[in-house]
Amino acid sequence: MNCTGFEQYILRDSADELPARQKTKLQRHMEHCAACRSFSRDLTALHRTLKVDAPDAPDTVVKAILMEAGRQPIRARSNFLRLSRAVIALAAGLMICVGFWHSFRGLHPAASRNQVTGNSHITEVSDILFAITAPELWLDQWGDSRPADGNIEALAKQILITQGLYVDFQEETDEQANSHEALQPTTLLWHNSPEPLA
Amino acid sequence: MQTGNPVMELSDEDLLARYIKGDVAAFSELVGRHRKSLYGFIFRMVGTAHDADEVFQDVWVRVIRKSADYKTGRFRGWVFRIAHNLVIDRVRGRKPVVSLDARAGGEDGASLADTLPDKSRSPADILNRRDVVDRVRKALGNIAVEQKEVFLMRTEAGMSFKEIAIVQKVSINTALARMHYAVGNLRKLLADIEIDGGVS
Secondary structure, three states, X not given: OOHHHHHHHHHHHHOOOOOHHHHHHXXXXXXXXXXXXXXXXXXXXXXXXXXXXXXXXXXXXXXXXXXXXXXXXXXXHHHHHHHHHHHHHHXXXXXXXXXXXXXXXXXXXXXXXXXXXXXXXXXXXXXXXHHHHOHHHHHHHHOOOOOOOOOHHHHHXXXXXXXXXXXXXXXXXXXXXXXXXXXXXXXXXXXXXXXXXX | OOOOOOOOOOOHHHHHHHHHOOOHHXXXXXXXXXXXXXXXXXHHHHOOHHHHHHHHHHHHHHHHHHHHHOOOOOHHHHHHHHHHHHHHHHHHOOOOOOOOOOEOOOOOOOEHHHHOOOOOOOHHHHXXXXXXXXXXXXXXXXXXXXXXXXXXXXXXXXXXXHHHHHHHOOOHHHHHHHHHHHHHHHHHHOOOOOOOOOOO
């Protein structure tokens, strides 16, 4: 290690941040290095010089600060802020919970039966997603018996069509296809089927 | 057996917690503890008593206003971080002043003071402590702000390099390197004077 490295050791040693092993190494080096001894001496001298003539804050300034400290209603303000934050967090949490509840309650069989016919958009979407992704579970909730041919997806689709929630574009007739022009844009994918296929 | 003042035995963080609950005496103790080191740091950074008074007051006013938001960490580091921000704003917003010690621009590093004839200064004057301190102060004005800041946090406030690194948002090695440059530059700038057996 060169003197630059040892000078950094001197700096760390002045802050009591030099590990014992490195401190021993530094002491050994300084025994025969005049340059590092000079660096260390200068550092101490600079430190001592600044300490001797260290300026202090005027009493008038300190007094003004303490008066300001006495004026600030820290407790009231901080409690108010904490309360405000808590209320906002609670309200946000409540809104999220209501949103989730409203979104997923359509999965409950009893609620679904009412909500499907009630044209609740969120319920319809969650119901359809559930039926498409897990038709077997969805059918169980509806209490329908399993189809004889075992085609659960077809039965799920059929029930959705019966409820007016799904249109199979591949199987629709020309008359049904023509009727799309009259549909509202928001119900294009989930519009009522003209005739239940069940 | 002397029990001592209970407020004096509390940590900075505990004092702040007490102040938040309304104990102004705890805040007074807090100011008293850091008064000299913080003011010394600010004064040497900004260079004038007027600016130092303003910045010192601003620091504590911010401490008062933000005390409710203070969560964890070392109080001293937090206060010096506030001071660091205010000092940097103040220093950067100021027009540069060419001091007599500013480098003349030559590669040899000669200062303006070196190039001017110094007829008023006798060897006795050079040994005068106030003069030496003034030279050191001026020399500090001629090193990079980051180096000067590390040097002052270390010498004025007695902060560890770890604390300094946190305040400056740099690594410990960078803080050490800045200190190393600061001492090296000061030694060069003060090479012609004697300080308590040091720089010669």
